[in-house]
Amino acid sequence: MTTIRSARTTDADEVARLYDICVRTGAAGGDATDLYANPRLLPEVYLGAYLALEPGLAFVLADDDDRPVGYVVGTTDTRAFAERCEREWWPALREQHPLGSAEQGTPDAKLVELIHTPGLMPDAVVDRFPAHLHVDLLPEGQGGGNGRRMLETLFDALRARGVSGLHLGVDTTNTRAVGFYEHLGFRPALPDSDWLYGIDL
Numbered sequence: 001m002t003t004i005r006s007a008r009t010t011d012a013d014e015v016a017r018l019y020d021i022c023v024r025t026g027a028a029g030g031d032a033t034d035l036y037a038n039p040r041l042l043p044e045v046y047l048g049a050y051l052a053l054e055p056g057l058a059f060v061l062a063d064d065d066d067r068p069v070g071y072v073v074g075t076t077d078t079r080a081f082a083e084r085c086e087r088e089w090w091p092a093l094r095e096q097h098p099l100g101s102a103e104q105g106t107p108d109a110k111l112v113e114l115i116h117t118p119g120l121m122p123d124a125v126v127d128r129f130p131a132h133l134h135v136d137l138l139p140e141g142q143g144g145g146n147g148r149r150m151l152e153t154l155f156d157a158l159r160a161r162g163v164s165g166l167h168l169g170v171d172t173t174n175t176r177a178v179g180f181y182e183h184l185g186f187r188p189a190l191p192d193s194d195w196l197y198g199i200d201l
């Protein structure tokens with residue numbers, strides 16, 4: 001039996017658990033533990049800022065012992081979030097991980113580059129779908145409608161804040177996630193993109 005609740009974003013143990021979930025689902029939906037020398041890099045890039053800057057939009061799927069087995073995080077306004085990250089999230093990480101600090105050509109090095117040059121979404125995507133999300137469930141949390149319930153929880157929170165559209169990016173090799181998003185009604189956010197999806201809320 002699982003339940004959905006707000007993430008305890010100031011609880012260090014819970015944040016560590018969520019960071020771990022990010023790594024264990026970070027290889028196109030599978031375990032990325034062996035891909036990265038530094039296990040904090042992936043969650044620092046794809047999870048930490050949401051927990052720190054958008055705590056009201058962070059939800060976890062918790063097991064019988066109230067331990068998170070998945071999360072969904074997001075932001076209402078992708079542009080404003082990127083600006084806040086420039087001020088409040090990236091500077092400390094840039095100091096901690098200077099360009100060139102990870103072995104060249106490794107997945108770690110790609111994440112260090114992203115810390116220094118985060119990608120920006122095209123205007124056409126953000127104008128129509130201003131919000132975005134990340135969802136990751138451990139294998140024991142997947143299926144039975146848990147992913148759908150997690151997204152609906154976030155959608156409800158976004159609608160309550162007046163948001164009308166949301167986008168997300170997906171690794172095209174993650175066929176399970178692509179099928180899931182399409183089943184839920186997501187469609188390509190740009191005519192020529194196979195990895196950016198959008199949905200009207």
Ligand SMILES: CC(C)(COP(=O)(O)OP(=O)(O)OC[C@H]1O[C@@H](n2cnc3c(N)ncnc32)[C@H](O)[C@@H]1OP(=O)(O)O)[C@@H](O)C(=O)NCCC(=O)NCCS
Nearest residue numbers: 025029136137142143144145146147148176177179180183
């Ligand atoms: C992707 C993920 C969030 C989906 O959640 P889930 O719990 O496995 O999926 P659900 O059980 O909620 O599925 C909801 C619906 O989608 C359908 N569905 C799920 N996967 C599908 C697929 N690959 N193709 C078509 N339909 C699919 C289900 O049949 C279900 O249909 P219904 O509600 O109409 O009965 C989850 O598997 C996951 O976290 N995977 C690992 C991490 C990951 O890949 N994250 C996404 C990164 S972009």
